[in-house]
Amino acid sequence: MAETFLSPVIQKLFELLAEEVNLLKGVHREVKSLRDELEIIQPFLRDAEAKLEKGELRDATKVWLKQMREEADRIEDIVDDYLHYLATKGQGHRKRRFVDFVRKACHLAKSMKPRYDIASEIRQIKESLREIKKRGQSYGLRPFEQGSSSNNKNMPNVDESIDLRLGSLFIEEDDLVGIDSTSKELIKSLVEGPSTRMVISLVGEGGIGKTTLAKKVYDDVKSHFDCYAWISVSQSYNMENVLKNMRSQIWSKKSPVREIGSIEGLIDLLRNYLQKKRYVVVFDDVWERDFWGVIKHAFPSKNKGDRIIITTRNTSIAISMKETPFDLVQELKPWPWELAWELFCKKAFPLEFEKRCPQVLDHLSREIVRKCQGLPLVIVAIAGLLSTKEMIELEWRRVLDNLNDEFENNPQLTSVSKVLSFSYHDLPYHLKSCFSYFGIFPENYSILDKRLYRLWIAEGFIKSRRDKTLEQVAQEYLNELIHRNLVSFNIQSGYIRRCQVHDLMREIILTRTDELCFGQILNSSKPRFQGKSRRLSIYNTTEDVLKVVGDSKIRTVIMFNIDELTSCFVVNLFENCRLLKVLDFEDAPLDNLPCEVGNLLHLKYLNLNGTKVKTLPKSIANLHNLQALNLFDTLVEELPIEVNKLRNLQHLLAEWYNNENEFSLYSFGCVRIQEGIGCLEKLQTLTFVEAYGRVGFVNELEKLTKLETLGIGKVSAEMGKALVASIGKMNLLEVLYINSVSHEEILDLKCTSSPPFLRYLSLRCRLQEFPDWISKLQNLRGLSLRFSRLTDEPLKCLKGLPNLAFILLYQAYDGAELHFEEGGFKKLKELKLGKLEGLKVVKIDRGALPFLEEFDFDACPLMQEMPSDIEHLKNLKSLKITDMPREFMAGLQPNGGPHYWKIKYIPSVTFRFKNGGRTTFHVYKLGEPELLQRLQ
Incomplete structure (x- = not known):
């Protein structure tokens, strides 16, 4: 964790060297020398961290760590100040601006602070670092190279992990067997x-x-x-x-x-x-x-x-x-030994036959489980850690010895805290910063994985790899934290993943990060800013925050549950904290984004999700480093042309969602973007943009070959072919939304090629015919078809898709029969059928839908009885029936209903009637007297 403040600084120096490789060789040499010096110090820092976590660090060495952090902060400030200078001066070539900068620094040496002479500053810092390194050696610190703290032979890869139900701190339902x-x-x-x-x-x-x-x-x-x-x-x-x-x-x-x-x-x-x-x-x-x-x-x-x-x-x-x-x-009492052992084996040996403990590890495993004292949270934490280790006695003996040290060195802690602390200490260095980030979120806070990735990337926690995007690497990091049972997650609609940590694990994070000033939480009970933290998380109120922040070197501000946010506060924040990299206003009461946002030249991440902001100022063009701009659920309807100058932009989310018209063509609001979007070639996410009347805009999309998520609305008939032609060139696309401009428009979406990695597809449009390329999407996990009004049954084209977990058909099919054939839809978990006005019969062959858990019927007026063979869906947990014919509902009731026997085994059966608005319901359970009376 101590290395957290050093790695981003080294990365920043790499970036600076890449920027200035042809400029002033003397400065280039000094920067490279400084980077090399920091890389030499890094192993000593790891040794200090290891001793700190074992409680072996003397006060003098803690001071040494503090001095290292201060020097790292100083380097970051110098580099950022210099880059800020470059960005604010003239339009000339960067080499000329750098020379002008140095000349100005020399000319004004008497009146300006020495920090503006970057080469001189670097030499001073190197001297300090050499002295600090010498002191560290005198304290007994030695180079500590981390081989893998975990041998990741059992780790899932990126493609598998979305669908795997890995262990979590919130013990899964299957783990409750026995209680x-x-x-x-x-x-x-x-x-x-x-x-x-x-x-x-x-x-x-x-x-x-x-x-x-x-x-x-x-x-x-x-x-x-x-x-x-x-x-x-x-x-x-x-x-x-x-x-x-x-x-x-x-x-x-x-x-x-x-x-x-x-x-x-x-x-x-x-x-x-x-x-x-x-x-x-x-x-x-x-x-x-x-x-x-x-x-x-x-x-x-x-x-x-x-x-x-x-x-x-x-x-x-x-x-x-x-x-x-x-x-x-x-x-609730601790679990008995038999259940504790069963849970441990299930989590520690997920890939073994019947999840059994190998004989060679049996005695060590039993000793480890005894230390867990029957607490399931502790069991899954230590089992998750062990699941990343090689299954050899030497490796597991080392874990047990280290665990024993943790118990001996921290007698004041509970066994829960000891094991969770040990799991935290065992993390590889590249994961500690990412995991520690959960500490700045409120207790029990659940965050979208995509938002988390973008925050990690903006903070500089993710190391680039030649063959992967930074977001893919971030996904691997999160998957490993999940695999270790340190982070829990749930999946919605087959592909949306939300994550959080247990409150006890968050307490461990805060304990370990406070002394290193990783970040600070300000709320009504802790309103004082320490002045050293680079990350600030503000809960509930912004009152008096700026009074204590002042002219700050803060790099990150994230707000939660803010009651009031004045324009004065926002303007002062933008003027006083010009080195900000991350600014997250999600759901804050913000109705205007001041033009002073253009001061934040280092900003990489700007989140306005859920605010009442209506327009973006033209000064947004100054944010050349911006990577992520989130305008989801704001009041922004049109983006200024200046957005096209954000050449480093990777994620642009600009949409709003109308819950009141959930099943309307217009439930997604589109944002109008100016011509020239094709120049933003680094874009990976673009949602939800308006296409109506702009074929040239649609053609420009083909330049965005790095897109992974695309949402486009108000598509007219004449644009259909141009749109799919552009989409066919997006080989990295994973999520796609297409909405037509009206119910009358019939889109022709036939194409010769399709995105091979598409995971989720939503079509809200009338279709000329079912696009055959959908049946070739081997990675598709979720499919939503609304208003398609197909005449040919779509299931024949979908049954062979191996990973499909979610289907929604709403006014998607005008035929009389849907047939789920034997052997089809092997991974489908959620099936929703709505307003299929011609549908009379649903057939389910034995062997079809073997893992279906949720089945919804909504307003299919011609259906008279429950689908055949539904009683064979043994994993079905929930059946929701909304506004179906009276005969259909009455036939399912337990008081003599002829089809009750088909559904009596389903744990949850509910009947709903719309009451006025589309999202207002009267809800009844099976056999409820009020329901029976209504069905008479």
Whole structure:
């Protein structure tokens, strides 16, 4: 972790040498010499880090580490100051500007700080570094070369990892085998318990599996309730934010409700709304007794079988919430040996036959498992670490010895903290910075993997490789963290991945990174800025932040749950922190991007997702280093021509999404981009851009051969062939969205070549015929067809796709029959059929859809009965039926329905009726009296 501040600096010097290779040989020589000196010091730094983690570092050596960090910061400042100077002076050749700069530095030597003479500064720094290295040697530090801290012979590669359900700190449902009796009892209490409101408290020490159990139970029962919400509370919760989060989850309409800025007002709003609803709400990780004293007033007591679940480490909190005889306190105990051993083997030996422990490692493995004390979180963490090691006794003995050292050197820590700390220490250096980055996010924060990659890249954490893009390397880094069970993830729609770390692991990260000033979190309880951190994470409020930041060398600012963001704050931030590389305003109350953003010449990452920004200033053209610009869900409708000057731009996300018209052609909003987009040849992501009336713009797209994600809307019929011709040249494309300009436009999307690596395809358009190139997409994982109105059944062309996991057909087919043939759709997990107005029969052969988990029917008016052989889909967990014919629904009810026997084994069956708006539903469970009455 200590090396974190050195590696980016070395990389920056490499970049500077590449920029200045033909300029002033003396300066070039000094820069190269400095880079070489830093590379010599790097192994000493690793030795210091190893000693620090073992608790063997003396105070003098800690001072040595601090001095090294300060010198690295000094180098970064000098290089950035120089590059800033170059970017702000004249339009002449860079060589001339550099010479002018040096002449000016010499001429004004008496009045200017010495730092402007870059060669002189470098010589001074080299002298300091030599002295620091000598002191390090006198402290006993020796070069420490890291071979692989993990032999990655068992690591999945990039192509496999998206689909593999690797282990996670949130133990997977399959890992709960053996304690499923507890979950079944809880499910029964939640669904069939008393009609009065019931509070269930799950209590136990950290790592015991409370969140995992609560999540499984919640996912299994939520379909039985009118509304539901999962709220992560944590130690530093804000009650107003908790209430707003709950409101956004339980509200039937996803459209905005009236804003209420007080806790009392939010409680009244929620209480009134829930009066006529049956609800289940989970509060995960409650730390204070006062929490329940306030939040309980939002829940009316009535006889509708309402349920509240909380998880906590504190028994007294659980007991305080037991206010009626029906309330339940469930204490979770450590796992017995048999279950602990089974879980360990499953995670440590995922590639072995029946996941058995090899005999040669049996005695060492058992000794390691005993140290886990039956805590599942600890078991999967250490098993994930061991799964990266060679399966030889010497390697595993080394792990056990190091683990024993961790226990001896930190007697004050719990066994959970000791094992998690050990897992952190075992990370290779290139992963420690990436993993530590999770510490700047709020507790229980879930982040999109793509956003995480772009942040890592902008920070300089990702090392380039000749045969891969930086994002592909970042993906490999994340996959290894997942494989080690340090990061959990879930997948949506077959390809979208969100990641987070367990709150206990986050505590370890913060402990290890605080002393090295990796980053600082500012919130109402910690408003003081230390002045040394280069990364600033601001929670809840920006009040007084600038007063303590001042003229800062901060490189990263990320904001979360900000209540108020004044234009004065933003302008001052842009003027005082001109060396910023990362600026993330996601969901902040920002309605204007000031022109002063043009001061941020080093900016690589700008995220305005979820803000109310309407336009971009022309000064955006100054951001020549910008790699990622996220305008998703803003009010920006047109981009200025200056965007075309951002030649280093790799990711441009400029779209908005209308939840209220989820199944409308117009649910995605397009942004108009000026002609000349073809000059942004480094673009990898471009969504969602308007094509209407601009065939020249569509033709320009063929120049963007590095695109991996493309979203294009308002496509007219005459553009179809030109568009697919351009797409056919995008050999790296993985995600593609195409929307037509209207329902009447019929697109011809036939082409001779298709992107071979396409993973997700969404077509919102009427099609002349089904494009045959789709059937050749061997890597396709998700397919969404809306408004296609095909006359020929599309399933024949899709059944052979080996990786297809998600299908949505909405007004996509006008025929009377869909046939899922035997042997087809071997990996499909989600199937959604909506508004197929001519559909009468769905046939499912035995052996088809073997892994289907979710099946949805929506408004297919001619269907009279459930598909044949649905009872053979043994993995089906959820069946949702929305606005289907009365006879169809009535035939499935348990009180004599002729087709009930087909679905009675499915864990979750729900019936929904649209109520006015498209996203408003009345929800009923199978056999519910209100549903039976409605079906009469």
